Amino acid sequence: MAYNINKEIEYKPFIISDINVVELLISLRYKYDENMFLENGSMFYITGAKALNQELVATYVSLDETIKKCNFSDKQLKLIKLVEQGYTHREIEQILKIDNSNVTKSLKTIYKTIVDINLREWRKSTYTNTLGIxxxxxxxxxxxxxxxxxxxxxxxxxxxxxxxxxxxx
Ligand SMILES: [Zn+2]
Structure with missing residues (x-):
């Protein structure tokens, strides 16, 4: 069954509007990912008994859509992927051969960008669709x-x- 995200759209911007929440969502993703999302993250199916909290699924879809709009570099996308897969900052440091403070700094920039773009997208659609500007x-x-x-x-x-x-x- 394909899940309809449209009705979830109204509250999601607020969930992704906090840097710590974005960090948490990305770093916990590996726990929810199995069987839930197809590779590109844009479409997914809920499989019977494994039906996960639909709000959470919709939030991850929204997060993916926001990430796509951020125009991240390949290096930044790679960092996100590693965090999503459950690697710690220290492990990422070893995999990418960059020092720890750079991992932390780069991720902070990434999370901040996601929050900013999310709010921009939300204002864009609210001004246009709700306020009719x-x-x-x-x-x-x-x-x-x-x-x-x-x-x-x-x-x-x-x-x-x-x-x-x-x-x-
Ligand atoms: Zn322009």
Whole structure:
């Protein structure tokens, strides 16, 4: 049975909005992963008796979607994978041959990015879908974003938002 995530979408942003929660979710993933997720993590099936707390499953799917939007480097993705597989910082240090403080620092950056992107995505969809704020397409990244000061700088000379979004500028 394919699980419908749509109805879960409203509260998930708050779960992933805390760095410590993100860290915990990623580091405990190996405990839940067996038989639950396909390799790419984007689709999954719940198998009868092993049906896991559906909220948790939906949270992991949401986390995967957020990670995809973070544009992490291969090195960062590798780090995430190792934490997901249950390796400790010390083991990761040995596997990747980088020192411990770098592992900790890199992971902190990763978790912070996930939290930031998650909140950005949540605001994007709330402004657009709930508040009905109209969107504007960025001329560079082509993303449709709410036409607000948060996403676009205002061009006072022409009395309108600039063509490309803040992230692209
Ligand atoms: Zn852009």
């Amino acid at each position: 109209k969107t504007k397409q960025c001329s560079k990244c082509k993303e449709n974003l709410p036409a607000t000061n948060e996403f676009f700088s205002f061009d006072k000379t022409n009395n309108r938002f600039k063509a490309s979004c803040k992230k692209c500028r």
